[in-house]
Structure formats: C-alpha cells, structure tokens
Amino acid sequence: MEDIEHIPKELKLIDENGVRLDGRRFDELRPIRIEAGVLGRADGSAYVEWGGNKVLAAVYGPREAHPRHLQDPARALVQCRYNMAPFSVSDRKRPGPDRRSVEISKVISEAFSSVIFKEQFPRTSVDIFIEVLQADAGTRCAGLTAAAVAIADAGVPMKDLVTSCASGKIGGVVCLDLNKDEDNFGEADCPMAIVPRTGEIVLLQMDGHLTYDEFQKAMGLSIDAAKRIYDLQRDALRRRYSATVDEILREAAAAPAPSPAPAEVAFDSQLDDLGREGSP
Numbered sequence: 001m002e003d004i005e006h007i008p009k010e011l012k013l014i015d016e017n018g019v020r021l022d023g024r025r026f027d028e029l030r031p032i033r034i035e036a037g038v039l040g041r042a043d044g045s046a047y048v049e050w051g052g053n054k055v056l057a058a059v060y061g062p063r064e065a066h067p068r069h070l071q072d073p074a075r076a077l078v079q080c081r082y083n084m085a086p087f088s089v090s091d092r093k094r095p096g097p098d099r100r101s102v103e104i105s106k107v108i109s110e111a112f113s114s115v116i117f118k119e120q121f122p123r124t125s126v127d128i129f130i131e132v133l134q135a136d137a138g139t140r141c142a143g144l145t146a147a148a149v150a151i152a153d154a155g156v157p158m159k160d161l162v163t164s165c166a167s168g169k170i171g172g173v174v175c176l177d178l179n180k181d182e183d184n185f186g187e188a189d190c191p192m193a194i195v196p197r198t199g200e201i202v203l204l205q206m207d208g209h210l211t212y213d214e215f216q217k218a219m220g221l222s223i224d225a226a227k228r229i230y231d232l233q234r235d236a237l238r239r240r241y242s243a244t245v246d247e248i249l250r251e252a253a254a255a256p257a258p259s260p261a262p263a264e265v266a267f268d269s270q271l272d273d274l275g276r277e278g279s280p
C-alpha cells in the first residue's frame with residue numbers, strides 16, 4: 001500500500017512534452033547493466049540491473065534429469081524457477097511459489113525450450129534459476145535476459161541468445177519499458193522475448209488492452225530495444241571470455257615452469273641407474 005500512497009489522485013504518467021515521471025521519453029530504456037559468470041558454484045550465471053530491478057540467474061546442466069520418470073529419451077528438459085525474494089518488493093512478498101511465479105517460470109522455460117538444442121542431450125535437464133532481489137516492474141524481461149546470458153555462460157548449445165523487453169501504454173501513449181508506477185497505473189503492458197538472429201518471438205504476453213495499431217507500435221519499440229539489449233548481453237559475455245594478448249603473456253610468465261615430460265624423467269632415471277651400476 002505504502003507504494004501507491006505517494007501517488008497523487010490525478011497522476012500524469014507522461015506530460016504534454018512527452019516526458020515520463022522518471023524523465024524518459026517514450027522510446028527510452030531504463031539503464032541496464034549485465035555481468036556474466038558472477039557465481040562460482042553454478043555452471044553458468046549472470047546478474048542484471050535494469051532500472052530498479054536486480055536479478056540473478058544461475059544455470060545447471062545439461063545434467064541427468066531427476067526424478068527419472070521425467071526424463072525424455074529424445075531430448076533435454078528445460079526447467080525454470082522464477083522466484084522473488086521476500087525483500088524484493090516494498091510490501092514483504094510471502095516466500096515460496098505463487099500463481100504468478102509459476103506462470104512466469106512456465107513461459108520462460110518455454111521461451112528457452114525453443115532455442116536450446118535439446119535433441120543433443122537426451123534424458124537430461126537444463127535447470128534455470130531466476131532470483132529477483134529487487135523488483136521494479138519488468139522482472140520477467142530482466143530475468144529472461146539474465147538467464148540467456150547464464151545459459152551461454154554454462155556453454156549450453158543454443159540457436160542464439162534470447163532477449164526480452166516490454167512496452168505498454170501510459171496516459172494514452174505507447175511507451176517502452178514501463179517502470180513500477182507506469183505498470184501499476186498505466187493502461188497496458190506487453191512483455192515479449194525475441195531470438196535476435198532469427199527474429200522469432202518466443203514469449204508474448206499482454207496485461208491490459210491495446211488497439212492493433214498500438215500493439216504494432218509497442219512491438220516495434222520492443223524489437224528496436226531488443227537489439228540494444230542483445231549488444232549488452234554479448235558485451236557481458238565478451239568481457240567474461242575475451243583475453244587480451246597482454247593478459248595471455250602475463251599469465252604465461254606467472255605460470256610455474258613446466259615439469260619434465262614423463263619420457264624425459266624415465267630416460268634420466270635410466271641414466272642414474274646406469275651411473276650407479278658403473279660406479280665401484
């Protein structure tokens with residue numbers, strides 16, 4: 001409740017100059033930061049800050065699917081658990097799954113199911129964990145974007161990354177990437193996820209109402225933004241895996257001298273033995 005108490009009754013989410021409450025224009029994203037490989041125990045991981053959202057994704061697999069009766073002899077399962085920490089929202093969130101988190105987990109696992117090369121890993125599962133540490137609307141998009149980087153970080157073969165973004169309508173204007181107040185008091189929110197290389201849409205949801213033209217405009221905004229987010233995802237992976245020539249030389253210099261090859265050791269010990277036999 002306290003979240004909406006500060007909102008005046010006559011709230012203008014976007015003014016006559018097209019400026020939103022947080023100062024953005026209709027086609028501007030909130031600031032996004034992506035880091036790959038932030039957790040030591042998971043096979044792959046990523047952290048995303050997206051406006052006020054803070055989201056961690058961890059990926060395991062492909063690993064033997066449990067319980068065994070779930071195993072598919074022809075392909076891997078792609079399983080996702082989206083979870084919001086109790087402290088992620090201003091009213092404490094009751095821990096554990098609820099209808100919303102089950103729905104989000106399902107749509108995210110379906111989105112990745114269509115890009116991961118599942119047939120290469122029969123009887124296994126790829127397990128995706130998304131933990132929302134702080135929420136400010138658009139957490140499924142931030143979670144999906146983080147999970148895609150985590151899956152790549154885990155080395156799971158897939159067609160391409162998946163990139164996600166939402167657009168909606170506030171004060172009668174179609175806008176990109178709604179924040180919490182805009183999501184609460186706006187007219188519509190439409191999250192989507194795309195495979196940038198093929199243009200395939202792998203997630204599409206709608207909360208509220210948009211006309212056909214508004215929907216087209218919203219999709220146009222999201223698709224444009226997805227290209228920018230895709231670059232950030234790839235940058236995060238590049239930062240994690242690229243090494244400069246300097247770094248390689250520095251590491252080589254710091255490494256201990258290689259121990260002699262086994263054949264040399266054997267030959268040296270034979271010489272020693274001969275020396276001993278020959279000595280009086």
Ligand code: UDP
Binds near residue numbers: 090136140
């Ligand atoms: N939210 C909340 N409590 C909840 C669920 C959601 O405060 O139990 C907030 C949270 O900030 C979330 C926003 O409502 O980001 C919008 O939720 P929605 O279901 O639209 O999903 P999202 O936009 O996060 O993907």
